[in-house]
Amino acid sequence: MADAQEKTKQSWIISFVGGIGALVLTASQQFFSTIGGMFLLLYEAALVTLRGLFLPGAKIGREALWFQMIRVGVRAIPIIVLVELAIGMILPLQMFPKLNEFGQGDQIATVNAIAAFRELGPLMTAVVLSGFAGASIAAEIGTMVTNEEIKALQAMALNPVSFLVVPRMLATMLMMVVLTIFADLVMVGGGWLTGMRLGVDPDVYYQLSVTAVDIAGFITGLVKAAIFGVLISLIACYLGLSVKEWEGSNGVGQATTNTVVYSIVAIIGADAVFTVIFYAYGLF
Amino acid sequence: MAMEHENISEEAVIELDGVTKSFGTQKVLDGVNLHVKRGEIMVVMGGSGCGKSTLLNHMIGALTPDSGSVKLFGRDYATMTDEELAETRMRFGILFQSGALISSLTIGENVALPLREHKSLDDNIIDIMVKIKLELVGLREHADKMPAQLSGGMKKRAGLARAVALDPQILFYDEPSAGLDPVTSAQIDQLIIALTRKLHVTSVVVTHEMDSAFTIADRMCMLDLGKVMRIGSRKEFEDLRDAADGELKSEQDLLIRQFLRGGAEGPITDRQQSSGYADDLSLVATRTQ
Numbered sequence: 001m002a003d004a005q006e007k008t009k010q011s012w013i014i015s016f017v018g019g020i021g022a023l024v025l026t027a028s029q030q031f032f033s034t035i036g037g038m039f040l041l042l043y044e045a046a047l048v049t050l051r052g053l054f055l056p057g058a059k060i061g062r063e064a065l066w067f068q069m070i071r072v073g074v075r076a077i078p079i080i081v082l083v084e085l086a087i088g089m090i091l092p093l094q095m096f097p098k099l100n101e102f103g104q105g106d107q108i109a110t111v112n113a114i115a116a117f118r119e120l121g122p123l124m125t126a127v128v129l130s131g132f133a134g135a136s137i138a139a140e141i142g143t144m145v146t147n148e149e150i151k152a153l154q155a156m157a158l159n160p161v162s163f164l165v166v167p168r169m170l171a172t173m174l175m176m177v178v179l180t181i182f183a184d185l186v187m188v189g190g191g192w193l194t195g196m197r198l199g200v201d202p203d204v205y206y207q208l209s210v211t212a213v214d215i216a217g218f219i220t221g222l223v224k225a226a227i228f229g230v231l232i233s234l235i236a237c238y239l240g241l242s243v244k245e246w247e248g249s250n251g252v253g254q255a256t257t258n259t260v261v262y263s264i265v266a267i268i269g270a271d272a273v274f275t276v277i278f279y280a281y282g283l284f
Numbered sequence: 285m286a287m288e289h290e291n292i293s294e295e296a297v298i299e300l301d302g303v304t305k306s307f308g309t310q311k312v313l314d315g316v317n318l319h320v321k322r323g324e325i326m327v328v329m330g331g332s333g334c335g336k337s338t339l340l341n342h343m344i345g346a347l348t349p350d351s352g353s354v355k356l357f358g359r360d361y362a363t364m365t366d367e368e369l370a371e372t373r374m375r376f377g378i379l380f381q382s383g384a385l386i387s388s389l390t391i392g393e394n395v396a397l398p399l400r401e402h403k404s405l406d407d408n409i410i411d412i413m414v415k416i417k418l419e420l421v422g423l424r425e426h427a428d429k430m431p432a433q434l435s436g437g438m439k440k441r442a443g444l445a446r447a448v449a450l451d452p453q454i455l456f457y458d459e460p461s462a463g464l465d466p467v468t469s470a471q472i473d474q475l476i477i478a479l480t481r482k483l484h485v486t487s488v489v490v491t492h493e494m495d496s497a498f499t500i501a502d503r504m505c506m507l508d509l510g511k512v513m514r515i516g517s518r519k520e521f522e523d524l525r526d527a528a529d530g531e532l533k534s535e536q537d538l539l540i541r542q543f544l545r546g547g548a549e550g551p552i553t554d555r556q557q558s559s560g561y562a563d564d565l566s567l568v569a570t571r572t573q
């Protein structure tokens with residue numbers, strides 16, 4: 001009797017541990033196959049882009065690129081203004097009392113400008129674009145899969161990577177850079193407004209901001225922005241293309257949600273990695 | 285009409301040998317052998333869900349068989365290089381069951397797409413060619429509409445215009461006349477025949493419409509349970525359809541005849557009953573009472 005009880009208890013534990021093991025195994029398998037698939041897609045997209053740039057005769061659709069840039073970027077502008085303006089106004093306000101204790105109240109300009117150009121400009125723009133660009137790209141490509149459009153492209157001997165992925169990746173990358181410059185300026189502008197309210201001389205504020213941002217800070221910010229752009233569009237295109245025909249609108253919804261979640265995780269991760277690299281190479 | 289017109293050659297342009305394909309545990313194709321000769325119209329028939337679209341997807345290289353081989357123009361998809369694959373794909377056109385138009389492009393741009401990408405032609409020449417192809421399917425006034433603005437039948441016709449854009453040597457049609465009115469459907473039939481006779485195109489047509497099947501077919505092929513049940517000339521199938529009860533001996537013949545005639549009674553219905561469908565129904569009926 002007790003023996004049997006012991007047995008069921010044991011088998012329960014074994015199946016529990018085994019279940020967790022299996023779960024971890026499939027999850028990690030999925031994780032690595034996803035990462036691997038993304039690298040392959042990135043590799044192919046890079047090849048197509050290089051061929052398009054350097055081989056005569058290979059076409060790179062300028063029209064398509066322009067269209068995608070408008071699509072990816074323009075709708076995001078109001079939200080970026082809102083977010084960056086708010087952060088630009090809030091951050092100096094929080095820093096001011098402490099700095100003022102040391103008689104350095106004016107230095108909110110320096111703090112704000114460094115935060116904007118090095119970190120919050122690229123980061124917040126990327127977060128906003130992972131919603132605007134990433135989600136819409138994933139939904140669009142996923143829907144194309146379920147409508148057999150991708151299959152139709154392939155049957156016409158058109159490569160979905162050069163036809164769909166490359167224009168979207170280049171557009172997202174370029175728009176990330178453009179919008180980040182814009183976001184940096186808006187955030188500095190926001191700080192400038194707060195500074196005026198707190199009695200910082202506008203001219204001093206401007207001067208301090210300009211000296212705070214050296215060329216290295218400016219460039220590293222933009223490098224980050226470009227990489228975030230690649231990550232967002234790569235994840236969106238990959239998850240969109242991974243939708244299966246029979247999954248229908250369910251699969252498309254899943255791909256869209258996952259794109260936003262994965263993008264934000266990837267952006268934060270890449271941000272940490274690049275900050276360490278830039279720091280190690282003394283680009284601060 | 286002569287059973288075999290003069291354009292058909294004995295050379296097979298599409299060769300499927302022992303093609304087997306499973307999705308999960310479901311075996312959709314089970315050793316399919318099918319050779320299509322140059323210049324003929326091959327009609328593929330079979331119940332809904334029996335694997336006709338899957339068969340077409342193998343012929344265009346969108347699916348790879350679990351075992352067996354698929355050859356187009358004598359080349360096996362399994363051994364083609366990327367260049368050969370692209371070249372092969374430019375030599376056939378396909379009309380998908382859903383039309384599969386690119387939803388972000390207008391109808392005209394959809395038809396122009398293969399021309400723009402694969403031929404170095406002037407824009408105005410492409411415009412003219414697009415107009416000709418759209419005229420062929422009666423959609424010239426709709427060139428500037430988006431696919432979402434078209435009816436199902438119009439999408440299908442636009443898909444056909446795109447499929448013929450590169451003047452292909454093989455055309456695949458997945459249910460070209462489903463969802464079309466009788467007149468348009470008859471026009472599509474005539475178009476398929478005209479393309480085949482005048483331009484020596486080889487056609488593989490999946491269809492449920494028996495009138496249309498018997499109008500266009502040179503040969504017919506009946507799929508059932510993942511296998512080719514019968515391949516034969518149109519004449520053979522006509523005879524089978526018109527045969528009286530006493531003339532048919534095998535279960536197979538009866539089954540094909542039921543399909544061709546579209547009768548509600550016969551081996552296909554018996555099969556559904558023997559799978560317990562009717563019992564299940566009556567069970568549900570008694571439960572709900």
Ligand SMILES: Nc1ncnc2c1ncn2[C@@H]1O[C@H](COP(=O)(O)OP(=O)(O)OP(=O)(O)O)[C@@H](O)[C@H]1O
Nearest residue numbers: 245246307312331332333334335336337338339381
């Ligand atoms: N990608 C897939 N994954 C899983 N199952 C599939 C897939 N494609 C088709 N099937 C299954 O294979 C079977 C055959 O599908 P197919 O689309 O070839 O049928 P069909 O003969 O074209 O039917 P219809 O006449 O309704 O178009 C169906 O049972 C379907 O559920």
Ligand SMILES: [Mg+2]
Nearest residue numbers: 336337381458
């Ligand atoms: Mg089908």
